[in-house]
Amino acid sequence: MATHLPVLGGHAEGFTATARTDAWWQGPLITFVVFSTFVVYTTWAALQGDHYYANPYLSPFYSPVLFAEPNALLHGGAAPHMAWFGDWPSWMPHFLPLSPAVLILIFPGAFRFTCYYYRKAYYRSFAGSPPGCAVGPLAGRRKYRGETALLLFQNLHRYAMYFALLFVFILMRDAFEGFFRFGRPGIGVGSIVLTVNVVLIACYTFGCHSFRHLIGGRKDCMSDCGKNTVALGSFRQATWFNARHMLFAWLSLFSVMLTDLYVRLVSMGVIHDFNTWGK
Numbered sequence: 001m002a003t004h005l006p007v008l009g010g011h012a013e014g015f016t017a018t019a020r021t022d023a024w025w026q027g028p029l030i031t032f033v034v035f036s037t038f039v040v041y042t043t044w045a046a047l048q049g050d051h052y053y054a055n056p057y058l059s060p061f062y063s064p065v066l067f068a069e070p071n072a073l074l075h076g077g078a079a080p081h082m083a084w085f086g087d088w089p090s091w092m093p094h095f096l097p098l099s100p101a102v103l104i105l106i107f108p109g110a111f112r113f114t115c116y117y118y119r120k121a122y123y124r125s126f127a128g129s130p131p132g133c134a135v136g137p138l139a140g141r142r143k144y145r146g147e148t149a150l151l152l153f154q155n156l157h158r159y160a161m162y163f164a165l166l167f168v169f170i171l172m173r174d175a176f177e178g179f180f181r182f183g184r185p186g187i188g189v190g191s192i193v194l195t196v197n198v199v200l201i202a203c204y205t206f207g208c209h210s211f212r213h214l215i216g217g218r219k220d221c222m223s224d225c226g227k228n229t230v231a232l233g234s235f236r237q238a239t240w241f242n243a244r245h246m247l248f249a250w251l252s253l254f255s256v257m258l259t260d261l262y263v264r265l266v267s268m269g270v271i272h273d274f275n276t277w278g279k
């Protein structure tokens, strides 16, 4: 009598082929939709070059303002004194739109694009390699190269992290300035929006794997023979944020987009900013 033994190991062949019975596709699909929305909105907003400032609120997509055209304030741009290096220079390539955002977004963009969490997310939802655990990849039987060859640039993440830390402090300054209009202290909905945004961005940045490595992960021992050192305390804090990195990646993604939208709508006069300054 023939005996049928169960087959152990192996997996279904072909793109999206799987033995899984759960809704594994929901995560990659949601990621695809949200990331696409973010990329489209960010690109559109960065190319506008206007309505990125509503005194005293500056959109995070446009901070810091390195150069500004002299009349920017007339169409919701930065006042001339806000530009770190003054007027938009004549030597700037003419194909660039007159938008301060196009000069700085490469830094936070590179940080997110090379983030370990985002890599997993977009490898799955955009490249389908693979779309999920134990799900057939789009690439089929092509040789697996990992993050070598073209993807070697992902190693730039540790350098992008240094710029990201700088941006946290710049956005903190913007949030602080969001509580002063013409030198008068006060508070508006925008002040809170800018503050929440920088808190979420800081939570995301301080949970970065490269940051955690920088402040302690590279050492074998931080406790100095069992004592609670500053290094150990910092490492534990970073570990707390690191364990929630995906959460803060999503929250900060939403917050930075919504903060720009809020500033833009206030600057355009579409919505009113409730505040203590009176107008």
Ligand code: FES
Residues within 6 Å of the ligand: 111, 115, 116, 117, 118, 157, 161, 204, 205, 207, 208, 209, 210, 211, 245
């Ligand atoms: Fe995600 Fe560094 S690993 S920001």
